Amino acid sequence: MRLGLVIAIAVGLACVPACGSSSTKPKVAMVTNCTAEFWSICEAGAKKAAREQDVDLDFRQPKTLDVAVQREVIDAVTRTGVAGIAVSVVNPDEQSEHLKRIATRQPLIAVDNDAPASDRKYYVGIDNYEAGKAVGRLIKAQLPQGGTVALFIGGTASANAKARVGGVLDELAGQKDAKGPKYGNYTLHNGEPYTDSTDEAKAQQNAKAVIESLKGAPNVGLVGLYAYNPKQILLAYRSKRSEVQHPMKIFGFDEDWTTLEGVEKGEIEGTVVQNPFLYGYNSIKILATIAKGGTVPDDQIKGLTVIPYRVITRDGGPAEEVNGIKVENLKAAEFGKQLRADIDSVAK
Amino acid sequence: MTAPLLEAVGVRKTFPGVVALDGVTLRVGRGEVLAIVGENGAGKSTLMKIVAGVYQPDAGEITFDGRPVTFAGPAAAMAAGISLIHQELNLAENLSVLDNLFLGREPAVGGWVRLLTRAATIPPGKALLARVGLPDDLLHARVADLAPGQKQLVEIARALGLDAKLLIMDEPTSSLTQKETDRLYEVIAGLRAAGVSVLYISHRLAEVRRIADRAVVLRDGRNAGELARADVTHDNLVRMMVGRDLKQFFRHSHGKPAGDPVLTLTDVRYAGGPPHPASLTVRAGEVVGMAGLVxxxxxxxxxxxFGLRRITAGVVAVRGRPVTVRRPADAIAAGVFLVPEDRRLNGLVLEAGVGFNLSLPNLDRLNTAGWVNTRAETELVAVTIGRLRVKTPDAAQPVGLLSGGNQQKVVFGKWLARGPQVLILDEPTRGVDVGAKAEIYALIDELAGRGVGVWMITSDMEELLGVSDRVVVMHEGRIAGELARGQLGEEAVMKLATGGGGA
Amino acid sequence: MIRIAGVFFLLVGLYAALISSNPNAAGRSNLFEVANTQGFYGIITLGAALLIVTGGIDLSIGSVIGLGSVLFGILMLEGVPPPVAMLLTVGGGAGIGLAHGLLVTRLKLQAFLVTLCGLFVYRGLARSLTSNSIGLDRIKKTQPDFAATLDGMRYWLTGEDPTKGLVFPGEFVLLLGLAVIAGLFLHKTVYGRYWYAIGYNDRAAAYSGIDVNRHRVVTFVVCSSLAALGGALWLLSYSDANPDSAGQSYELYAITGAVLGGCSLRGGEGTAVGIVLGAMVLPVLNNLLIFLKVRDTYMPIVIGLTLLFGTLIDEFFRRRGRAAR
Structure with a gap:
């Protein structure tokens, strides 16, 4: 019986490669750091580029935000033979060794979270520190007299998480490498961000407990720094709204649909978004070009890899240049419509 | 008797809620083999454990080798020269015989490094094995590979290596073959000749008669008397153990069975069974003993x-009506009940209470739309406990804490309330003490008298001959022959059981 | 009684610490919040515990919660009225339990192995149903007709009101109801008696004429149905279900709760009251740690040590109980 099971599994696994397509198109791959709506948008962009470039695409969203899990997925994908791979690295410090070996076999691009020590060819993404500062500016604009802020994030180990948190706090403090517990006129609740290991239920429980413990306090800002955090903060706040004495302000990061609707309705003050669609689109465009034997002209590289962050508020505003980055200030309603159109254009 | 080796006077030991020993006195002479006899729960094992330092007495004095002693633990007793050979053997099975003989007192060199010097232990190890009659070449065998009897002898050899003056053996032959048992008797005789004393706990009266110089009988934690070798007879021992005369140890008061067949097997074969079919008839009011080798x-x-093995051919009929038995529930519905051989594994939920076990198979009749009818349950349990005289403090007492005889009564009790047609008993008195045996025989007699057909599988020859109306003998999966009560005899049964019947 | 004492005093201690930690922690709304989480934990713990009482185990509970939450949402998105969707979800859970039960009893596979495979399969199924989270907002927008029913169900099952927030700990009330039923079954009916007997010694149960296999299948069905119900409740209480993280590791929380509450993994032991108390520990502990501002890094350590402490209290009371006998 036991032997039979083993054989069945072995046969099943043996079939897997055979089930893949047998086309002769070059294949490129992209591995995200976890599964999220954010990465589904990225996937849409990647698919669009793959179609335009006429390459096969293996797009993988690992189950959890975990170095080991991601490493397994990367190994599995590269073993099937790809002409290039783009990775949103979970933890650059730990993974550079491994990624170096990957980079010797096929071109490697870091997306969303840079890993400079990994021999990656390019980094496609925003400057997370600058984006964090943009969240800080939103907070300062909404709570000008100071107050208490609570930060919520999946984990604080990854480089982009560190940069985002650092950007927010430095902007509030008005200096670089600021140390707490007071950051300018703002107090960081609990002295450190609340983490949830990307468990969304935990994220909501964290938010509820924080709202509960601050329900009598004035000038409270709740800041969600991973894509699902603003959504879970909003859901928690809706449930606790009748308890709270002074309205709390919510600030977000990324473009979860619930977040965008919250901004549109005024429940969330604003969200700083990356451009996952362009992450996917540009990464695959670069990889496809290399896979087909071409090179990306130097004058185009900057435009393809440096993706400006964007600030989404209910009412939007004129574009501006901050620290050398061209920042668009978009209206939530219009931004959402455009995003939906981008996704639909690929889905069909 | 001059200057006994061990003298224990007025030993008392209580456990929470139980007086295990109440003023017991014991004397063991040098080179004497003393049997300790008594029913389960009479206090034999407790007394032995006190002598061996496992328990400390609440009151009483113990003198050993002329000095008053109080042992803090088994190690102290061992140092003084008393070794307990455990019922569950106390050997490290994964080590060699030699390593076991010197376990805990290995000679070593190199100070704290304690390098083993195994070579130095080989000559004394061989000498020890010779004393218990084991061959030299077993010295390096793994204990796990030895036969049960050999393990027992290794354990004795280890005790001798500790210069034991008194060996305590707790039912040492319970798991031995006849050959191994004979060897053990020889070793004990040799020890006696060498001046070593032996305290010997046994259930088997024949054994006591054979090896003991003297027997001390305990009952309910007190001295019930003692018998010199010449006076050790079955009747004397049983009378002292049970405290009353057992005129009818095997009661056989039910009349000559003339009832109709209640259970008929016609050419039955079952999955995994022998190729030849078996047929059997049990009449109402009849006790059919079934003999055969293991x-x-x-x-x-x-x-x-009983529906625990799939029947592949043949017909099972109850009161002449064929029944399809696919699972125990079918057999139960037809009125056929089984009291299994291994009651601890198959018959009882040991951790649960007496009441839980008694009501378990009867719950289908003790409920209203699924709800347990507590009043009816309590009544049934009380009636059964009373009728079978189950010795238990209350119905909630976990069955595992009862004696073997009382456990067996509970297994019987599970079925009594259902008015059985046929009762299948598989080794009904194995591990049951004498007093409870008599009660179980009386119960079988009573059931037969009320018209129940009893099919009793047993390997106990006395029981087979004493209780059965008729004996069916099996040999290698087939019915080898049948003996009516008038033809019964040990020789006739064994002839059939060993395939000598020619049937 | 003794087996409950340990977990009872652990809970008393945790609540005392919570109430003294912060005035807001002792407030009605936070205690209700904790109670609701306890209700959720309790419902899945009940299923796990019934299975454990018969000597079984289910490692797929968390994945069934995840699949149930996503399935419940998708059915409503597809236009199935909420109550029907809920029944279908619980029915799906029952089907999963039936499959587990048959694999264990007919093919004689180990429950550990079967449900471990389930853990992967159901998570994968949830992911294949949707890659994005499903939120109540999206369902209400897609099926505006369901909004009122959905809000009603949400109110009665979880106590959550769209404007007033958490009005009463609905899931805890639901748990109490289910626990009373489970308690009656375990302690007052023939079935419960059979389950204990099977858990202690299934061979003795079989020799007593009990259809052991059928009862085993039933407990698997109950366990998975309650997990699927938990999935539906997940979507209702969190208003959002992510196919990847919904219910993840909850099988361990359920088993932990059952064991803390006095169930033995060897089977045959456990009481309904104990199960409820056992399930109440983790949520209050989690909440307490947030209020005590314990750094996230240390939380798992503190949780592990507290549970260990709870078992030590339990052992202490049991030894005293044994000595008194």
Whole structure:
């Protein structure tokens, strides 16, 4: 019986490669750091580029935000033979060794979270520190007299998480490498961000407990720094709204649909978004070009890899240049419509 | 008797809620083999554990080798020269015989490094094995590979290596073959000749008669008397153990069975069974004893009839009506019940209470739309406990804490309330003490008197001959022959059981 | 009684610490919040515990919660009215339990192995149903007709009101109801008696004429149905279900709760009251740690040590109980 099971599994696994397509198109791959709506948008962009470039695409969203899990997925994908791979690295410090070996076999691009020590060819993404500062500016604009802020994030180990948190706090403090517990006129609740290991239920429980413990306090800002955090903060706040004495302000990061609707309705003050669609689109465009034997002209590289962050508020505003980055200030309603159109254009 | 080796006077020991020993006195002479006899729960094991330092007495004085002693633990007793040979053997099975003989007192060199010097232990190890009659070449064998009897002898050899003056053996022959048992008797005789004393706990009266110089009988934690070798007879021992005369140890008061067949097996075969079919008839009011060697297929056949093995051919009929038995519930519905051989494994939920076990198979009749009818349950349990005289503090007492005899009564009790047609008993008195045996025999007699057909599988010859109306003998999966009560005899049974019947 | 004492005093201690930690922690709304989480934990713990009482185990509970939450949402998105969707979800859970039960009893596979495979399969199924989270907002927008029913169900099952927030700990009330039923079954009916007997010694149960296999299948069905119900409740209480993280590791929380509450993994032991108390520990502990501002890094350590402490209290009371006998 036991032997039979083993054989069945072995046969099943043996079939897997055979089930893949047998086309002769070059294949490129992209591995995200976890599964999220954010990465589904990225996937849409990647698919669009793959179609335009006429390459096969293996797009993988690992189950959890975990170095080991991601490493397994990367190994599995590269073993099937790809002409290039783009990775949103979970933890650059730990993974550079491994990624170096990957980079010797096929071109490697870091997306969303840079890993400079990994021999990656390019980094496609925003400057997370600058984006964090943009969240800080939103907070300062909404709570000008100071107050208490609570930060919520999946984990604080990854480089982009560190940069985002650092950007927010430095902007509030008005200096670089600021140390707490007071950051300018703002107090960081609990002295450190609340983490949830990307468990969304935990994220909501964290938010509820924080709202509960601050329900009598004035000038409270709740800041969600991973894509699902603003959504879970909003859901928690809706449930606790009748308890709270002074309205709390919510600030977000990324473009979860619930977040965008919250901004549109005024429940969330604003969200700083990356451009996952362009992450996917540009990464695959670069990889496809290399896979087909071409090179990306130097004058185009900057435009393809440096993706400006964007600030989404209910009412939007004129574009501006901050620290050398061209920042668009978009209206939530219009931004959402455009995003939906981008996704639909690929889905069909 | 001059200057006994061990003298214990007025030993008392209580456990929470139980007086295990109440003023017991014991004297063991040098080179004497003293048997300790008594029913389960009489206090034999407790007394032995006190002598061996496992328990400390609440009151009483113990003198050993002329000095008053109080042992803090088994190690102290061992140092003084008293070794307990455990019922569950106390050997490290994964080590060699040699390593076991010197376990805990290995000679070593190199100070704290304690390098083993195994070579130095070989000559004394061989000498120890010779004293218990084991060959030299076993010295390096793994204990796990030895036969049970050999393990026992290794354990004795280890005790001798500790210069034991008194060996305590707790039912040492319970898991031995006849040959191994004979060897053990020889070793004990040799020890006696060498001046070593032996305290010997046994259930088996024949054994006591054979090896003991003297027998001390305990009952309910007190001295019930003692018998010199010449006076050790079955009747004397039983009378002292039970405290009353057992005129009818095997009661046989039910009349000559003339009832109709209640259970008929016609050419029955079952999955995994022998190729030849078996047929059997049990009449109402009849006790059919079934004999056979271990592995003759008796238990398997009974399990098939009870729905625990799939019947592949033949017909099982109850009161002449064929019944389809696919699972125990079918057999139970037809009025056929099984009291299994291994009651601890198959018959009882040991951790649960007496009441839980008694009501378990009767719950289908003790409920209203699924709800347990607590009042009816309590009543049934109380009636059964009373009728079978189950010795238990209350109905909530976990069955595992009862004596073997009382456990067996509970297994019987599970079925009594259902008015059985046929009762299959598989080794009904194994591990049961004498007093409870008599009660179980009386119960079988009573059931037969009320018209129940009893099919009793047993390996106990006295029981087979004493209780059965008729004996069916199985040999290698087939019914080898049948003996009416008038033809019964040990020789006739054994001839059939060993395939000598020609049937 | 003794087996409950340990977990009872652990809970008393945790609540005392919570109430003294912060005035807001002792407030009605936070205690209700904790109670609701306890209700959720309790419902899945009940299923796990019934299975454990018969000597079984289910490692797929968390994945069934995840699949149930996503399935419940998708059915409503597809236009199935909420109550029907809920029944279908619980029915799906029952089907999963039936499959587990048959694999264990007919093919004689180990429950550990079967449900471990389930853990992967159901998570994968949830992911294949949707890659994005499903939120109540999206369902209400897609099926505006369901909004009122959905809000009603949400109110009665979880106590959550769209404007007033958490009005009463609905899931805890639901748990109490289910626990009373489970308690009656375990302690007052023939079935419960059979389950204990099977858990202690299934061979003795079989020799007593009990259809052991059928009862085993039933407990698997109950366990998975309650997990699927938990999935539906997940979507209702969190208003959002992510196919990847919904219910993840909850099988361990359920088993932990059952064991803390006095169930033995060897089977045959456990009481309904104990199960409820056992399930109440983790949520209050989690909440307490947030209020005590314990750094996230240390939380798992503190949780592990507290549970260990709870078992030590339990052992202490049991030894005293044994000595008194």
């Amino acid at each position: 592995g003759a297929g008796r238990t398997e056949l009974s399990e098939a009839v």
